């Protein structure tokens with residue numbers, strides 16, 4: 001949609017590139033390759049590299065957004081006080097600037113999700129979660145931590161002894177698919193996977209390890225439910241417990 005020239009891919013082989021956090025690299029790479037409109041990165045220690053990356057990768061790098069830390073296992077992604085936003089074009093940057101003026105928060109979330117490349121179905125679920133209507137209250141009370149449809153479905157799949165599609169190991173930390181069956185997410189993530197695996201295998205490895213921690217936790221929750229005698233069909237909202 002908003003995209004322009006190809007990046008200088010030599011950048012991906014430089015020591016400067018390798019000095020960037022690998023998960024940040026995965027983000028920047030997708031924007032540079034024009035398969036993600038925008039991304040958030042935390043590389044404040046690389047203030048000097050900003051102009052070089054912007055020029056060679058043909059992206060716009062600006063400082064905005066607040067503090068946030070994503071920690072999973074050995075992989076940590078820290079978004080400091082002012083994080084960098086990488087945009088694939090000036091047009092995207094301009095939309096970002098206008099975002100702070102949007103008074104309707106749902107609308108602002110939707111536009112932000114769109115700029116990050118997330119499918120419409122997933123943005124919709126993020127803004128108006130549907131898990132309360134889909135799943136049994138008894139099961140929801142047994143699942144620990146923040147509840148959302150994708151997580152609950154992952155737990156259910158693991159309980160059934162099934163695996164989750166490997167594309168989901170390439171999720172970005174701010175990204176939540178609306179469902180484990182979301183074909184838009186799987187299509188998008190397989191494109192991202194191809195690019196990250198191809199241009200920066202070490203960044204791919206770090207991103208996969210980062211996401212694997214979440215999936216391991218979902219597996220643990222499935223094992224816990226199994227130990228409680230929970231069966232997959234009991235996840236359904238209409239399921240009647242006789243006990």
Ligand SMILES: [Zn+2]
Nearest residue numbers: 121122178182
């Ligand atoms: Zn979706």
